[in-house]
Amino acid sequence: MTYTTINGRDFSNMIKSASNALEKQKEYVNSLNVFPVPDGDTGTNMSLTFKAAAKEIEGLENKSIGEISKKLAKGALMGARGNSGVILSQILRGIAKGLENKEEATVDEVKESFVQGSNFAYKAVMRPTEGTILTIIRAAGEAATCSEAEDMIELYEEVCEESKKMLDKTPEMLPQLKQAKVVDAGGMGLLIILRGMLEALKFGEDIALNKDGEVISSGEEFEVPGAEIDPADIKFGYCTEFIIMNEVKDIPNFKDFLESLGDSLVLVGLEDITKVHVHTNDPGAVLSKAVTFGPLSKIKIENMREQHESLLGIDGNSNEQAAVEEIKEEPKPFGFVTVARGNGIASIFRDLGVDEVIEGGQTMNPSTEDIVNSINKVNAEVVYVLPNNKNIIMAAELAVDLVEDKKVIVIGTKTIPQGITAITMFNHDGTAEENVETMKEVIENVTSGEVTYAVKDTEDNGRSIKEGDILGIKEGKISNIGNEVYKVCKDLIASMVNEDSELITIFYGEDCEEAKVDELVGELEELYPEMDVQCFSGEQPLYYFITSVE
Structure with missing residues (x-):
């Protein structure tokens, strides 16, 4: 079969195939990590990031390739884990830019999308290092630019071939790769994705199916991490989630309304749908307001005090719901989110005044969405994020632009001791800028x-x-x-x-x-x-x- 263009369905199948291929080979990618310690998680991070992206486009096969690629990029951004996942999300964002507003894409337009993928990836990294995933996406973009292919399969074959040649050269670019006798793990992950997309072009929709004929799950549920608490201490008792099957035009006012009824708010607009998550004592009032914007879907209401889920029977047009009025507390000046693994270390951070401790670190990098969710749970004007791991810093920095109602500052702590020292030296009487300067200075002495x-x-x-x-x-x-x-x-x-x-x-x-x-x-x-x-x-x-x- 030949392709002179690819449409939304073709592209969706390519993504499913790539996601399955990466999931199957993630442990191999992990094994390529140079450092011989139990944190070889490049494959895991890339697979989870790509799964989150693929989940975003489930059921959209009949949409345009421009729309699907845009949603794919959004899913990757929210699910990005670790440096490799963040860079992958930016590659997909660039590809989406190249396919923007396209009903279907020609070979030349796909070539341009590879170039944009490379451009966005390099822009996302302050000091790009050659011999990494960046080099491989650049090679893919250059191969696409130089290609004279008029058929999509031929184009992807050339891109994969040149990417593989460049990947084989990465040990000559980075001494640590040469010494360990491996190629770059992130670059291999990207090559697996490209090959998975090529397989879908060659073999069609069947390649995205498993042996039982069912699509392998392309996503996972991202739970908001949190410590066990006494039910009596829960201020807002109902975790309320739903999707509005429409774009909410007036997001700021809707957000103000939701914040007046609860906390832990996540409100994400994705053009024709809006995802809402809020903790409240009055889910009826929330749903009654939401239904004025459009039909509701996937409603889930969990009674957090009773620790079980139940759906609330409600006429969406009725406002006759019992309300429990809560006065929203004034935000405190400063709040803290940190990442740690180990109950003892997490307890130390909480004792030092950290509001939210995300479980993670080596082998378990939290996603950008995990970090955003935790930031949103902190009722403070300024929230400091302490990643405590070099592979989490980029995901934390992405979260800064995804939080609108408070100032977020990332302190680039790379280790648990740096994080503890930073929070210990925080001066609650100082300004945000003074504390940033102090914390950055003291972690250099650790x-x-x-x-x-x-x-x-x-x-x-x-x-x-x-x-x-x-x-x-x-x-x-x-x-x-x-x-x-x-x-x-x-x-x-x-x-x-x-x-x-x-x-x-x-x-x-x-x-x-x-x-x-x-x-x-x-x-x-x-x-x-x-x-x-x-x-x-x-x-x-x-x-x-x-x-x-x-």
Whole structure:
């Protein structure tokens, strides 16, 4: 079969095929991560991001390719996880720009969409690094530009071929790839997506189906993370969600109305539909107002106090509902959202005044939507976000532009100790700008380390690493290698301490023995009598110790 154009149905099948291909091969992509620690999550992040994008276009096969690509980009933006997911979302955003307002796309228009995908991806990264997914989308764009193909299959074959050639060159661009004898993980993920799209062109709709003839699910539900709380402490008892099958023209006034009746508001307009999520004591009033904008769909009302779901029987045109009037509290000046994994670490952040702790970190990067949802739950004029992981910073920065009713400031914390130091030094009497300057300054004085284990055989700076070896990691680089957890931790801290150091902080994980941790702390206090040694149960998985020296 030949294609001189592709329509919305063709494009939808290409997306389904690509999503399935990436889901099946995500563990392989994870295995390409250079660092031999249990955080090889590039494949997982890209797959979850692409699933969120694909879910957004379910049931839209008969729409135009321009409309489908736009919704695809929106879904990717909201579901973006980790740096690789954020960059992928921007690639899809550029492709959507190239296909904007198209009923169907010609070969030349698809070529232009590849170029736009490359342009948007590079613009999203402050300091682009070659040898990464950026290089592969650039190669795809250049291949499309130079191609003389008049058939869509031929075009995608050339794009995949040139992308593969460039991917094979990535070890020559980044020494760490060459040393580990792997190609770039993000680039491989993108190539899998392109090949999945090509397969759909070659084999048609069947390629998007599994062996039972059912479409493999292209999305997952993103739950808003939250700690368990006493039902008596819940101010607004009903989690109310629905879709208005129409565009709400007056979003600001509708948002004000919803905020007067509840909190945890998420209001997203997607042209011909509007998604609403709100916690309220009067779902009837919310639905009665919403139905004036258009028909309602997928109504879900959960009684959060009783911990079960039930649908509320209501005549959408009736306003005869019992109302419980709540006076909305005045927003406080400052609020905080942070990312952490481990009940102990999460509790420490809450004790320090953090409003929302998103469960995540290594191997489990929260999406932009997760971060937006948590920001929206904080009733404050200014909300500071502490990502505490370099792979979450870009997703957090995307969230800034998606929150309209409060100022959001991302402090680029890359580790848990940096996040804790930043919140500890926050001055509630200072201005937002003063606190930004202070927090950015103090995290520079924190030297962070982790102790974990190698998940594969590899080499690092000429040192042989075997699967199962214990690794001491200082500021993101492997510092020491051993086979005994507590000795590796002691040696790691020794490499972190200098003559100006005053404080050692240790968070021990769920796999540590408390008695041995106490012995380690005693040894450190003897070795460094002029320094304070603090030790906390972080309960974090995978990492035996997270430590810092200040």
